[in-house]
Amino acid sequence: MSPLPTPQERADLGRAARERLPHDRLGRLDLPADRTDLVAHLEEQAPTRLPELVPLRHARMSASALACYRGAAATMAGDLAAGPTTGLGVQLCGDAHLSNFGLFASPERRLLFDLNDFDETYPGPFEWDLKRLTASLVLAGRANGLGRNRCRKAARAAVRSYRDGMADFATRRTLEVWYARAEVDAVRKLLQGRMTERQRRGVAATVDKARRSDTLRAWRKLAETVDGRARLRSDPPLVVPVRDLLPEVEASQVADWMAGLLDGYAATLREDHRALLGRFGFVDLARKVVGVGSVGTRCWIVLLQGRDAHDPLLLQVKEAQPSVLAPVVPADLVADVPRNEGERVVAGQRLMQAASDVFLGWQRVRGLDGQQRDFYVRQLRDMKGSAAIERLDASGLRLYAELCGWTLARAHARSGDPVALAAYLGRGDAVPEALAEFAGAYADLAERDHAALVAAIHDGRVRAEVR
Incomplete structure (x- = not known):
């Protein structure tokens, strides 16, 4: 192992990045001259998805500007790549909008707040995640009827929290950074004095539900239990058991295919977790529709059974397609990205999350259509919870923005250099002000993209169907 740079040398790298990208430039929206619009991106992505679910994806995205933005990670990736970057690399979430933060259980059964979606994770410049987050905060605020000034304050609060969190991580020992986490009980205690009684009740209800x-x-x-045997319920199109998708013989073949996938996936787990998985047997599987941008990708839920019918384990087996960031991230920030897309998702999640699911793993198999496909596997709904974004008022959105900002800083500090990042960010408000400016401009663009999608649906260019 070679000697590491000193803290001073690392801080110098951060200050040098200001020469490449001064703080005020972060606020500019540099769009490519030949920008691929949202509708064109959706048309490009459609052939990689299950055709019968593509109209549902379009319908979900058309519901609001924020929903459209959630499904438009590829469009924003191309937009971000058009401008200069800091060159300060981290493991990016790749889709760090405010709805991709939430609650989940650690292996020790502690409830944590963290990022929880890593389909697009990839190495890249740290500011891209911040821009994705701040623009989503502005869009959420607008959807809730907040004025532009209050939306700007929420975006600015997120960046200030990120800046202050990174400054703190820059002073900590390496292991302290690695073990940092946002345990929900501690967060509630920290914010207790800043919340209204209504907000305290809302947080308590969310935590209890999780x-x-x-x-x-x-x-x-x-x-459900039918004739003494457990099986997955049918709730089309959201959940469709394999018995309802295919004739009996083909359904049996798909079940055998899934059993083979799980056998191979088990090898990617830690030895003790592999032994734990071995205590469960296959019972049933169903196709599941998830998210907004993910609709149409191949996703299954698998019901396994331990000691008896009252000892279940539910796994989600989700297709991992190439990250939308892969074609656009500067080459000098990319190194050693797994070629298996499932492994890429798992590696990114393990690196960024404070604690990851014990059943998180991956597998590459030949799909039912004969094509080679990558999947990742995790538990389904293990004490998961999320904020009611649509009910956040100005103060609630600002508090949530601060929590997301700190959480993103912690995730970036695990893979990037917190000393260099803190030196770039500085202590003043130049970066928060610039990114709040960017967030407002990009939210305007996202609203125009949403209007274009709605128009394309109305004109028949894009098919949308709610079932």
Whole structure:
């Protein structure tokens, strides 16, 4: 192992990045002259998705500007690549909008707040995640009827929290940074004096709901017992058991295919977790529709059973396609990205999250259509929870923005250099002001993209169908 740079040398790297990208330039929206618009991106992506679900994806995206933005990660990636970057690399979430933060259980059964979606994770310049987050905060604020000034304050609060968090991580020992986490009980205690009584009740309800949202609760909602045997319920098009998708012989072949996938995936787990998985047997599987941007990708839920029918394990097996960032991230910031897309997702998640699911793993298999496909696997709904974004008022959105900003800083500090990042950000408000300016400009663009999608649906260029 070679000697590492000194803290002073690392800080110098951060200050040098200001020469490449001065703080005020962060606020500029530099769009490519030949920008591929949102509708064109959707048309390009459609052939990689299940054709019968593509109209549902379009319908979900057309619901609002924020929903459209959530499904438009590829469009924003191309937009971000048109401008200069700091050159300060981290492991990016790749889709760090405010709805991709939430609650989940650590292996020790502690409830944490963290990033929870890594389909687009990839190495890249740290500011791209911040820009994705701040623009989503502005769009959420506008959807909730907040004025532009209050939306700008929320975006600025997120960046200030990121800046202050990174400054703190820059002074900590390496292991302290690695073990940092946002445990929900500690966060609630920290924010107690800043929340209204209504906000405290809302947070308590969200936390209580997350703690109840465990495997047994998911099993009671998603499964049923017929003739003494457990099976997954049918709720088309969101959940369709394999028995309803295909004739009996083909359904049996798909079940065998899934069993083979799980056998191979088990090899990517830690030895003790592999032994734990081995205590469960296959029962049933169903196709599941998830998210907004992910609609149409191949996603399955698998019901496994341990000691008896009251000892279930639910796994989500989700297709991992190439990250939208892969074609556009500067080459000098990319090194050693796994070629298996499932492994890329898992590696990014393990690197960025404070604690990851014990059943998180990956596998590459030949798909049912004969094409080679990558998947990643994780538990379904293990004490997961999320904020009611649509009910956040100005102060609630600002508090949530601060929590997301700190959480993103912690995730970036694990893979990037917190000393260099803190030196670039500085202590003043130049970066928060610039990124708040960018967020407002990009939110305007996202609203125009949404209007274009709605128009394309109306004109028949894009098919949308809610079922």
